Amino acid sequence: MPVVLNAENITVKFGGLVAVNNVSLSLEKGKILGLIGPNGAGKSTLFNAITGFAPVISGKVFFLDKDVTKLPPYIRTRYGMGRTFQTERPYEDLTVLENVLVAAFLKNNKRKDAEKIALSALEKVGLLDRAHQLSSDLNLARLRRLELAKALALEPEILFLDEIMAGLNPPALKEMIALLRELTATGISIVMVEHIMEAIIQLADHVIVLASGNKIAEGLAIDVINDENVIEAYLGTD
Numbered sequence: 001m002p003v004v005l006n007a008e009n010i011t012v013k014f015g016g017l018v019a020v021n022n023v024s025l026s027l028e029k030g031k032i033l034g035l036i037g038p039n040g041a042g043k044s045t046l047f048n049a050i051t052g053f054a055p056v057i058s059g060k061v062f063f064l065d066k067d068v069t070k071l072p073p074y075i076r077t078r079y080g081m082g083r084t085f086q087t088e089r090p091y092e093d094l095t096v097l098e099n100v101l102v103a104a105f106l107k108n109n110k111r112k113d114a115e116k117i118a119l120s121a122l123e124k125v126g127l128l129d130r131a132h133q134l135s136s137d138l139n140l141a142r143l144r145r146l147e148l149a150k151a152l153a154l155e156p157e158i159l160f161l162d163e164i165m166a167g168l169n170p171p172a173l174k175e176m177i178a179l180l181r182e183l184t185a186t187g188i189s190i191v192m193v194e195h196i197m198e199a200i201i202q203l204a205d206h207v208i209v210l211a212s213g214n215k216i217a218e219g220l221a222i223d224v225i226n227d228e229n230v231i232e233a234y235l236g237t238d
């Protein structure tokens with residue numbers, strides 16, 4: 001499978017704090033990479049550095065062989081790097097469809113095309129029947145799917161999902177896991193920051209563990225969660 005993302009030796013600092021220290025990762029088309037680690041490990045910062053929301057001190061990000069390291073987030077998005085945010089941010093006075101349309105318009109300025117893409121994104125996440133409801137009326141599970149639809153409306157090659165499973169009840173978690181599997185079956189690749197191990201074990205083809213900004217382990221989910229260094233890193237923070 002072709003490699004769609006290559007982040008090489010990424011370092012991010014906030015003042016004197018090294019939030020991400022010389023971390024590399026790569027991702028093949030249609031695969032899922034899980035990024036785990038205790039609170040404050042640097043997961044979101046690495047994620048932000050790759051998507052353009054945090055400045056890198058050193059290192060390079062290649063997306064489909066293009067060096068995107070210095071490009072602003074909206075250009076990376078246009079190239080096909082879609083993302084969700086840790087907190088849902090819908091426009092509450094807009095309908096579900098209108099929220100997705102806002103995203104679709106970033107890539108398509110023709111109303112008809114944007115609407116077609118937005119409706120297709122809603123269909124993919126199972127929210128078509130809610131299209132004309134106000135987004136403020138959605139429950140948490142549906143809000144998460146709305147976030148996903150917004151990212152899909154940008155027709156991404158890669159989806160960066162920041163804790164999309166957090167707070168979901170078991171049935172909603174199961175649905176989200178199935179949904180992400182369906183997306184990868186269409187060729188979309190996923191990088192997910194996630195604390196819910198069940199989701200990581202079921203979904204991730206490869207897992208990277210961060211602690212204090214450093215990569216401390218990587219490999220199959222089942223192997224890394226039993227790794228002594230990883231267990232110690234988690235225990236050490238609670």
Ligand SMILES: Nc1ncnc2c1ncn2[C@@H]1O[C@H](COP(=O)(O)OP(=O)(O)OP(=O)(O)O)[C@@H](O)[C@H]1O
Pocket residue numbers: 014017019037038039040041042043044045046
């Ligand atoms: N904008 C910022 N300015 C200063 N320090 C920051 C900033 N963002 C993150 N940090 C610090 O960088 C370190 C890594 O934080 P980060 O949010 O990336 O960790 P995380 O692994 O995503 O944690 P969590 O699982 O709690 O979301 C932490 O020490 C955090 O306080």
